[in-house]
Amino acid sequence: MIRNALILFVFLIKSLYWMQSSAAEQGARLLVNKVYSYPDRAGNLTVDDIVSLPQNQFRLNKGQVFNGGTKGDIWWLKIVYENPGNASAYLVFGYGNVDYLDIYYKNTQNKWVHIRSGTFGDYSSRAILSTEFIHKLPDLSTAAGNNIYVKAKSVNTLILPVKMESEEALTSILINKYIKEGLCIGIATFIFFINIFMYSLTRRKEYIYYLLRVVFLFYLYEVLYFNAYSALIGDKFHQFILIYAQAFVALGFIFSIRFNNLFLNLKTNLPQAKKFFDVITFFWVALFCLTVIGDNRYFTNTFTHILLLVTSLAILISSFYIIIRKNYKSGDNFIGLYVLGWLPIPLSCTYVVLALKGVFELEENSIKMLLIASILEGVFISLALIGNNIKMLNKGKLEAELRNYQLVKERNQFLEEKIKERTHELQTSNDFKNKLISIISHDLRSPLSSLNLTLQLAYKLEASQLSKMLDNIRKNTETVRTTIDSLLNWAVQQMNMEKSHPELIEVESFINEQINVYRELMTFKDLSFSIVYSDSFKIFVDKGQLALVIRNLIDNAIKFTPQNGSIDVIISGSEQKVQFAICNTGNAISNDTIDRILNSNEVLGESYGTLREKGVGLGLQLCKESLRNMGSELFIEGISENSIEKTVFSFEIQRMKS
Known part of the structure; x- marks a missing residue:
């Protein structure tokens, strides 16, 4: 079990390394020297107000990923870049779920150029239709100053990986990004259809609940929302996914709890855990209702993160407990695969949430970690389900053989009883016939002989x-x-x-x-x-x-x-x-x-x-x-x-x- 966990960890690290851009792409990028941030608590500051602030009022961001937290605050970013001295560049925000983005820079006439972007902004301002916010900037070598100012607001989670790319680098980066992410989604979809096929064979409810979990948590939340693929479909659809993302999380974890209860048979194996998950399910249902009745993301965002961590860890702990208590000594390796399947998502979710809270430094690859974790979960959970089916089929085969043996035994016993019964009937019939012969020889012969003798003597x-x-x-x-x-x-x-x-x-x-x-x-x-x-x-x-x-x-x-x-x-x-x-x-x-x-x-x-x-x-x-x-x-x-x-x-x- 420990060896498998280590292999899982190494694979996760290697996958994240694979998801990174190549060294050639890194070299083709323009340099963003520093990113500074300033909170706009009241939300009424203008770009001129921000420019007039002394430098010590800004907070220097560690790395190129800005973490604005989950409270829905408005932030101003001051991006300091190195003037390349030649071609134009593209400003790229590598996370496609920001409600509003207002971008300001000065042109050659020293006047502010304002670009309205974001999920609820002007889609036409984007240079390229993508899962990221990409905007073409003018020739930076002629721009007045080396600063770009960005006003950002997001009710859900404000994450802004800030990059500036040349046209040559951007093309290569996007191609590699979609190939790698498409390959991950393709693998997950292949696993998804394997589970559909297995359900068609077995008709087990566990498959229904797990498939619904994958639909809501992987496709609707992670692919369409977190990786912003809904933006490729249309602005209205993208806005819908952004507003109701937490409803998808709620439904996904409701089905996850139901799946876990059935697979581990918690009602029998761990009744206390079953009651705990019933309480958690109630909170998820309440969260779902709050989400669908309106845009209540200000109230439900933190609540979602707490429930997500608690539920994921509870499922993981219950799996560990069952494997130690029930199945470890019996040599059932399928439950071990089930536990491994639940490891990636809780670990990656815990890391991302804590990074959003500022405990760890948030890197761009941290966002991609969830995609790899979902694939690992799908592989191990699917193997656990298939293995469990094989175990049940073998058990059913053994039970069928035992039933057949019992039927043959009962049939033989029935035949033996019939033979004994028939033997007794034949013996009784034989005795009866013997008695009948005795009756005929004695009770008929004697009176007739007596009658014959009497008639012979009658005349005397x-x-x-x-x-x-x-x-x-x-x-x-x-x-x-x-x-x-x-x-x-x-x-x-x-x-x-x-x-x-x-x-x-x-x-x-x-x-x-x-x-x-x-x-x-x-x-x-x-x-x-x-x-x-x-x-x-x-x-x-x-x-x-x-x-x-x-x-x-x-x-x-x-x-x-x-x-x-x-x-x-x-x-x-x-x-x-x-x-x-x-x-x-x-x-x-x-x-x-x-x-x-x-x-x-x-x-x-x-x-x-x-x-x-x-x-x-x-x-x-x-x-x-x-x-x-x-x-x-x-x-x-x-x-x-x-x-x-x-x-x-x-x-x-x-x-x-x-």
């Missing part, structure tokens, strides 16, 4: 024995029938042989139709039966699947209801749903059995009713699957109240919307 039995045997046959055939019904229904669902065919059903007639199948069984077991309807309902549902559920639940209730027990079918509903509940007396179903039925896809296995009616547990699994297909689910509850035990199976079906 007596009447009383035959009657008992027929009762056993009835039980066996009923078991076989129930098992076959369940197996067929399951087979239809598993093989997807039956698709859902919803239709409009009137609930009361549908329930009665299902109950009629079981009335003989209920009569055989002396069971009381009731159906309770809270209203007449219509539902839109698959009739076959609903019938399967109702029949299995009623069959299950008959099986586990003791003789002289009761079965109640309760149909109730709301505006959205119809609830079906099948309730039977007898031993209340246990919680363990409920859990096994509802939370397992396995067949429960053999079970026996109150009259030893045999079941295989397949019916309830069919009920669950059918209800799931209809968008419902099965609920089971065991109730024990006042020595009365009940079991309730229930489910809900969406009601038909009118």
